[in-house]
Amino acid sequence: MTPQNLTGKVALVTGGSRGIGMAIAAGMVAEGMHVAITGRNDAHLLAAKHKIGDSGPGRLETIEADVRRHEDVERTIDTVVLAYGGLDVLVNNAGIGIFTHVADMTPEQWASTIDTNLTGVYNCCHLAIPQLRKRGGGYIINVSSLAGKNAFVGAAAYCASKAGLNAFSEALMLEVRQENIRVTYVMPGSVATGFSGGDEQKGADWKIGAADIGQIVLDLLHMDPRTLPSRIEVRPSRPPAK
Numbered sequence: 001m002t003p004q005n006l007t008g009k010v011a012l013v014t015g016g017s018r019g020i021g022m023a024i025a026a027g028m029v030a031e032g033m034h035v036a037i038t039g040r041n042d043a044h045l046l047a048a049k050h051k052i053g054d055s056g057p058g059r060l061e062t063i064e065a066d067v068r069r070h071e072d073v074e075r076t077i078d079t080v081v082l083a084y085g086g087l088d089v090l091v092n093n094a095g096i097g098i099f100t101h102v103a104d105m106t107p108e109q110w111a112s113t114i115d116t117n118l119t120g121v122y123n124c125c126h127l128a129i130p131q132l133r134k135r136g137g138g139y140i141i142n143v144s145s146l147a148g149k150n151a152f153v154g155a156a157a158y159c160a161s162k163a164g165l166n167a168f169s170e171a172l173m174l175e176v177r178q179e180n181i182r183v184t185y186v187m188p189g190s191v192a193t194g195f196s197g198g199d200e201q202k203g204a205d206w207k208i209g210a211a212d213i214g215q216i217v218l219d220l221l222h223m224d225p226r227t228l229p230s231r232i233e234v235r236p237s238r239p240p241a242k
């Protein structure tokens with residue numbers, strides 16, 4: 001991958017139907033990349049396709065698929081390769097947050113958090129790496145969270161899933177770096193999205209913009225292949241004083 005030119009490169013962005021994933025996909029399409037986005041809800045995917053529309057020279061495919069389901073991810077990778085001829089970039093962005101105390105958290109809520117935020121990333125990496133190898137290398141970008149290093153009350157499952165994702169990303173980076181596959185994990189603080197049922201307008205004046213995470217992803221992809229910023233922390237510049 002040349003540092004400056006992303007035109008025609010192929011990316012899969014999981015959870016690209018809303019929030020950060022949609023902003024990442026929009027930035028890529030504007031750069032001329034061919035992008036596939038996934039999500040569990042077809043209506044969200046169609047709305048994203050409408051919003052991203054013809055925002056750039058790149059193409060956009062939508063695929064209804066749940067990252068928790070290995071067979072869904074298998075179908076996703078096959079669809080991307082059939083549509084675009086290969087895969088260069090995987091962005092593991094799909095994630096959920098269920099914020100409740102451990103004593104009140106159901107086994108289903110726990111499993112859903114770990115299955116989405118951690119096992120889902122394994123599913124995508126496991127199935128994408130052979131495709132990246134076929135291209136002679138590629139890039140995997142994992143959207144983690146500052147919650148993976150800064151624990152807080154009511155977030156045990158979420159914090160554990162993101163701390164696990166950080167460790168997974170570091171081990172994978174060491175595993176595939178000699179094959180020209182770079183791995184970065186990005187750890188944002190509060191981003192203005194509807195994450196976990198929140199109101200994306202609330203705090204939009206001080207939170208990180210989803211488009212800013214999209215910009216960070218593009219900056220990583222533009223980075224000279226000899227260099228790897230493997231862990232990125234990003235936070236609001238001026239959060240309200242507590």
Ligand SMILES: NC(=O)c1ccc[n+]([C@@H]2O[C@H](COP(=O)([O-])OP(=O)(O)OC[C@H]3O[C@@H](n4cnc5c(N)ncnc54)[C@H](OP(=O)(O)O)[C@@H]3O)[C@@H](O)[C@H]2O)c1
Binds near residue numbers: 017021190
């Ligand atoms: N917002 C923040 O403050 C913040 C901060 C740090 C990190 N993050 C991380 O950033 C990522 C994106 O969050 P966001 O704020 O953009 O949230 P969001 O607006 O809720 O978007 C989440 C996206 O993931 C998809 N998704 C959820 N579960 C999925 C599954 N099992 N399979 C496939 N797609 C799935 C959703 O689509 P469907 O619901 O239609 O499936 C949606 O497209 C997450 O990993 C989150 O942990 C967010």
